[in-house]
Amino acid sequence: MSSIVLKRTNQKMPVVGFGLWKVTKSSCADTVYSAIKAGYRLFDGAGDYGNEKEAGEGVRRALHDGIVKREELFITSKLWNTFHSKEHVNNTAKMQLKLWGLDYFDLFLVHFPIALEYIEPSKKYPPEWWGIDGTTVTLAKVPMAETWVEMEKLVDEGVAKNIGISNTSGSLICDIYRYARIEPQVLQVEIHPYLTQEPLLKFAKTLGMAVTAYSSFGPQSYFELGMHGGVTALFTHNAITSAASKVNRTPAQVLLRWAIQQGLAVVPKSNDPKRLVQNLAVEDFELSEADMKAISGLNANLRMNNPGDIDPRMAIFA
Ligand SMILES: NC(=O)c1ccc[n+]([C@@H]2O[C@H](COP(=O)([O-])OP(=O)(O)OC[C@H]3O[C@@H](n4cnc5c(N)ncnc54)[C@H](OP(=O)(O)O)[C@@H]3O)[C@@H](O)[C@H]2O)c1
Numbered sequence: 001m002s003s004i005v006l007k008r009t010n011q012k013m014p015v016v017g018f019g020l021w022k023v024t025k026s027s028c029a030d031t032v033y034s035a036i037k038a039g040y041r042l043f044d045g046a047g048d049y050g051n052e053k054e055a056g057e058g059v060r061r062a063l064h065d066g067i068v069k070r071e072e073l074f075i076t077s078k079l080w081n082t083f084h085s086k087e088h089v090n091n092t093a094k095m096q097l098k099l100w101g102l103d104y105f106d107l108f109l110v111h112f113p114i115a116l117e118y119i120e121p122s123k124k125y126p127p128e129w130w131g132i133d134g135t136t137v138t139l140a141k142v143p144m145a146e147t148w149v150e151m152e153k154l155v156d157e158g159v160a161k162n163i164g165i166s167n168t169s170g171s172l173i174c175d176i177y178r179y180a181r182i183e184p185q186v187l188q189v190e191i192h193p194y195l196t197q198e199p200l201l202k203f204a205k206t207l208g209m210a211v212t213a214y215s216s217f218g219p220q221s222y223f224e225l226g227m228h229g230g231v232t233a234l235f236t237h238n239a240i241t242s243a244a245s246k247v248n249r250t251p252a253q254v255l256l257r258w259a260i261q262q263g264l265a266v267v268p269k270s271n272d273p274k275r276l277v278q279n280l281a282v283e284d285f286e287l288s289e290a291d292m293k294a295i296s297g298l299n300a301n302l303r304m305n306n307p308g309d310i311d312p313r314m315a316i317f318a
Contacts, residue, residue: 001041002283004210004265006162006185011106013074013162013186013210015260016280017042019269022221025051031271032058036067038277044188044212044267046078046111047096050126056100075102078111078166079151082119082127084142089150093159095121108160109188110151112167114307114314115142129310137311144172145179152182162186166214167305169317170203177207186210190305191259192218193234193298201262212265215304216255221269222304229302239298243291249282256282258295 003012018040023031028051032043036058045055059075062068077100083092093108117138119127131138154160164186165176176184187204191197191213204211215221219228220235234240235251244254252268256279259266268279287295308315 001039002260004263006210007208008182008185009162011074011161013107013212013265014040014042015265016040016256016282017044017074017076017212017265017267018276019214019267020045020049020051020055021269022224022271023049023051023055023269024271025054027271028054029057029061031273031276033061034273035276036062036073039280040276041068041072042074042076042106042265042267044076044214045100046109047080047083047092048078048111048126048128052077052096052099053101056102060101070102074106075100076107076109077105078109079147080127081112081114081116081129082140084110084115084140084144084147085118086146086150088118089147090153090157090159092121093154097159104158105160107162107164107186108151108154109164109166109186110144110147110168112307112314113144113165113172113316115140115147129307137314139313144176148176148180152180155182164188164209167307167316170200172316173203173207183207184209186212188212188214190215190303191264192216192255193237193239193258193295194218194231194300194302195304196296196299201264205263210265211263212267213259214267216259216266216268217252218255218302219304227304227309229304231300231302234298237298239291239294243287243295246291247285247287249285250278252279253282253285254287254295257285257287258292261287261292 166188222228
């Protein structure tokens with residue numbers, strides 16, 4: 001498995017990892033265990049996904065059975081929006097580590113550059129967007145600078161080896177670089193052929209920040225949530241199916257390959273054991289330059305995951 005060498009620590013981040021969002025809680029431990037057996041080494045979790053305990057069980061079972069060593073795994077998690085203030089970052093990261101049953105995260109990301117009112121985990125966990133009553137989004141006045149200083153302390157304490165940001169755009173990235181003692185090593189953002197984000201990728205490359213593309217299959221993950229914006233599935237789009245037939249691979253593999261061939265990391269999610277294995281096999285073929293171009297040509301600046309759609313006060317991509 002190829003990897004991207006992260007700045008500062010020189011740690012290797014595998015280019016293909018396993019995404020844990022919407023991985024069914026009841027089968028999550030088994031899925032993670034099978035994924036490790038199949039060869040996955042990176043797991044992309046988050047407090048918000050509500051399955052950290054179960055994912056950790058799968059990891060610990062694989063460690064116990066001697067399938068992998070901890071240092072061969074790369075575990076990512078993310079800080080949710082309700083925990084951005086200086087009182088909560090450290091405790092929350094440690095609580096999440098405890099759920100996983102691990103001693104450190106390889107990477108800890110600020111999930112969204114949005115601060116929401118704190119919710120006591122004993123009252124509601126994961127807290128989600130809508131507060132205790134499930135309907136009211138309450139913003140909190142916590143600047144990113146406050147959160148980032150606490151993220152840096154997680155590195156100092158060994159809670160996280162690397163820290164990074166997610167869903168963050170150019171102007172806020174510029175600002176973080178003005179004060180960061182420890183620069184973000186990874187940027188995780190939505191990238192697929194309907195949202196190619198070339199200017200952001202160029203900027204990240206200039207800064208030496210590794211980029212993980214999420215939702216590589218575009219609308220696929222959002223159909224079940226009714227958040228796909230009415231677009232055609234990428235899996236049936238002519239540019240993808242035609243490239244797939246040339247390399248004798250599935251459309252899913254072509255979409256992942258399109259991303260990693262640009263130097264990005266990917267974290268596909270699947271609840272299906274066969275698709276999970278298929279998504280890992282994207283390093284032994286190459287897309288032609290013409291097909292890469294044709295696929296990138298589908299760009300429509302179409303974002304599926306936009307908190308501004310939940311509440312316009314969270315229009316972080318405006
Ligand atoms: N930082 C963030 O804010 C953020 C936001 C979104 C996602 N992420 C991360 O990125 C990961 C991946 O993104 P995602 O979960 O949105 O979706 P995704 O990986 O783009 O797509 C998942 C969807 O594709 C299906 N699928 C998976 N492999 C397939 C294959 N080989 N052939 C056909 N269908 C396939 C899955 O169904 P089955 O499960 O039935 O196979 C599911 O419906 C997440 O799990 C999460 O870790 C991060």
